[in-house]
Amino acid sequence: MSTDTTGQQETAATSGKSSAQEGFKATERIEGGPGPGRGPMGGGMVGQKAMDFGPSARRLLGRLAPERSKAVLVVVLGVASVALMSVGPRILGHATDLVFAGLFSRQIPADATQAEAVAGLRARGDDNLADMLAAMDHVVPGQGVDFHAVGRVLLLVLAIYAGAAVLGWLQGWVLNGVVQNTIRTMRQDVEDKINRLPLGYFDRSPRGEMLSRVTNDIDNISQSLQQTMSQLLTSLMTVVAVLAMMVWISPLLALIALVSVPVSLVVTRAIMKRSQGQFIAQWRRTGALNAQIEEAFSGHALVSVFNRRGEVEKRFAEENDELFQVSFGAQFVSGLIMPAMFFIGNLNYVVVAVVGGLRVASGSLSLGDVQAFVQYTRQFTQPLTTVASMMNLLQSGVASAERVFELLDADEEPADAAPTPHPPVRRGEVAFEHVSFSYVEDRPLIEDLSLLARPGQTVAIVGPTGAGKTTLVNLVMRFYDLDGGRITLDGVDITSMPRAELRGQIGMVLQDTWLFEGTIRDNIAYGRPDATEEEILAAARATFVDRFVHSLPDGYDTVIDEEGSNLSAGERQLVTIARAFLTRPALLILDEATSSVDTRTELLVQQAMAALRTDRTSFVIAHRLSTIRDADLILVMEDGAIVEQGTHDELLAAGSAYARLYNAQFNAGVAEEVA
Incomplete structure (x- = not known):
């Protein structure tokens, strides 16, 4: 059994034939050779089907629901900020009217009225100037520009813009809390989900791909939400507010400005449709590259020993090139949105300027109104351009969200049944009653298997690679559930026990060690965090850890x-x-546990294990048959079935499968000594 599989077994509850049916478990695959996504030259991708952009985006926004009150505050602050920003150009246009009216006032004699000046212009044939003068307010013949009035207007505009900036800052601060709380919850949900996934999911998922979803994709979602939500929200509200001001000033010019909206939507939709698939491919290739890098780094020594560095580098270059191609395509295509929007906006600006100038000349609009409208035109097209420029980030974030949602939607292991009352007996009697199991529905591995392991017995399981040895103990641990029959521990069906309670009575030592970063003391106490210092030291002495x-x-x-x-x-x-x-388990599982220690240490460890196995059932998976001669019961497995069982002497005397295995190892040892 591999270290990785062990770590997953300890941290993730597992079971469920539905999950395991898609492939052999990692343990069996590793015994027979690297499977997909495993080993230094493994690789492979988990099949994925991308969701549609709309449902995925709505689901992502739905995760903001717990922050509903803060989200409402964000909207209120945004509306207030946008409202102030939208009023600013209209008031600033009033200052322009004051300046323009002052310039005309200076040209009119002080003893003439505005009506007389208009009549004089018409008499000279200057109808356009007459229309402009007739439409002006604040004309005082002979006075010129009223700078005090202009100053008051400018101070008012400054106060409005300052207030809008403060409200915008508050909006960003609250929104940042909303987004980060949402991402924190998503990370927690992913962590909880991983602990509920069956072992089969991890068997068919490369670790690099899993890490990419848990880290890269969630970080990308956070970045996308942070950068797009505030700007998208503000931009959409700005469009509504600015459009209202434009209609107020001139419905005709507003209609002209609105022509650019459907054109912009058509262009944006066409570009987004082309780039969305490329963003999905970009993050899938990122996961594949991460998986390849993780495998190459974790198996670096093995890669070097077999001189496969060239092949690993070649595979990396191929994966890197593929990622470059899809990333370049996604960014380039989505990057076309902003230039296209700028072009459409500039065309709209030209048309508005020409038509607005004609309206001023006819006296239908004031110069300040046209100036304000031109500003509104920019404010109208700018948020549309901003939304378009955010589309690449938004698409990338939604693509990552799809991958995270696929993980969150994966089939979980069946929930624990309601625990049934049973006496807290810890004798360690294990019974298999007509057990059947298969990883793939049409490929049975274990059929109608029955055995009884009595308390205190040492049961050794031997057999060729892929015979189902590790499967047998994994069924006891409920890493997988049965197809038929049942397994009992001290007379209690293990399916009626919560998994945590069941596994709390089992101690496991694997061939591949799994240690976490921490002190030796913490690693020993991993199974019993509440253990005292004396108990930790006693366990260390019993297993000769204290020696080194x-x-x-x-x-x-x-x-x-x-x-x-x-x-x-x-x-x-x-x-x-x-x-x-x-852990003081009732049941002890040893999977080739002494294979990594030297001969002298192995003898000492076996002595310590003999003491530990007293009054406890022990399952020992062994390939070196010399280490299990003293086992109370030896099971010989082939193709998922027990073909022989008995003691060492009984099985040798029978001269069948066990004898062939034992003699093959003995002869190999003699041949090595002769050589």
């Missing part, structure tokens, strides 16, 4: 790095054995 710990600089406080490279393979194995000792 004192040679380390910090003793039991020595920090083990992530890979455990500061301990030898045998020392790491001893720590895992001490961990199992400390």
Whole structure:
């Protein structure tokens, strides 16, 4: 059984034939060779079907529901900020009217009225100037520009813009809290989901791909929401507010400005449709590249030993090139939106300027109104351009959300049945009653298997690779559920027990050690965090960890790095054995647990295990048959069935499958000594 699989078994509850049917479990695959996505030259991608943009985006926004009150506050602050920003150009246009009226006033004699000046212009044939003068307010013949009035207007505009800026800052601050709380909840949901997924999901998912979804994709969602939500919300409200002001000033010019909206939507839709698939491909290729890198790094020593670095580099270059191609295509195509929007906006600006000038000349509009309208035109097209420019980020974020939602929607292991009352007996009697199991529906692995392991017995399981040895103990752990029959522990059906309660009575030591970054003391106490210092030291002495710990600089406080490279393979194995000792299990599972220690240490560990196995049932998976001669019961498995069972001497005397395995190992050992 692999280290990775072990870690997943310890952290993620697993079971469910529906999940396992899609492929063999990692343990069996590794025994027979690297499977898809496993091993230094594994690779492979999990099949994925992208959702539509609309449903995915709505579902992503739906995750903001717990922050509903703050979201309402964001909208209120946004409306207030946009309202102030929208009023500003209209008031600023009034200042322009004051300046323009003052310039005309200076040209009119002080003893003439505005009506007389208009009549004089018409008499000279200057009808356009007459119309403009007739439409003006604040004309005082002979006075010129009223700078005090202009100053008051400018101060009012400054106050309005300052208030809009403060409200916008508050909106951003509240929105930041909304987004980060949502992302924190999403990360927690993903973590909880992983702990509810069956083992089969991890078997067929490369670790790099999983890490990409949990880290890269969620970070991308956070960045996309942070950068787009505020701008999109503000932009949409700005469009509505500015449109209202434009209609108020001139319905004709507003109609002209609105012509650009459907044109912009058509162009944006066409570009988005082309780029959305490329963003999906971009994040899928990112996951594939992460999986390839993770495998190459974790198996670096093996890659070097077999001189496969060239092939790994070639695969990396191919994956990197594919990621470059789809990323370049996605960014380039989506990047066309903004230039296209600028072009449409500039055309609209030209038309508005020409028509507005004609309306001023006819006296239908004031110069200040046209100036305000031109500003509104820019404010109208700018949010549309902003929305368009955000589409690449939004599409990228929704593409990542789809991948996270696929993880959140994955089939979970069946829930624990309601626990039935049973006496807290910890004898460790395990019974298989007509058990049947298969990973794939049409390929049965175990059929009608029955056996009884009595308390205190050591049951050894032997057989060729892929015979189902590890499967047998995984069924006891409920990493997978049965197709038929049942398994009982101390007479209680394990399916009627919560998984946590069941696994709390089982200690497991694997061939591949799994240690986390922390002190030796913390690693030993991993199975019983409430253990006392005396209990930890007793377990360490019983498993001979105490022998090498004192040679380390910090003793039991020595920090083990992530890979455990500061301990030898045998020392790491001893720590895992001490961990199992400390849990005081009713049932002990040893999967080739002494294969990583030297011969002398193995003898000492076997002595310690003999004491540990007292009054406890032990399942020992062994390939070196010399280590199980003293087992109370030896099961010989082939193709998921028990073909022989008995003691070492009984099976040798029978001269069948066990004898062939034993003699093959013995002859191999003799041949090695002769060589």
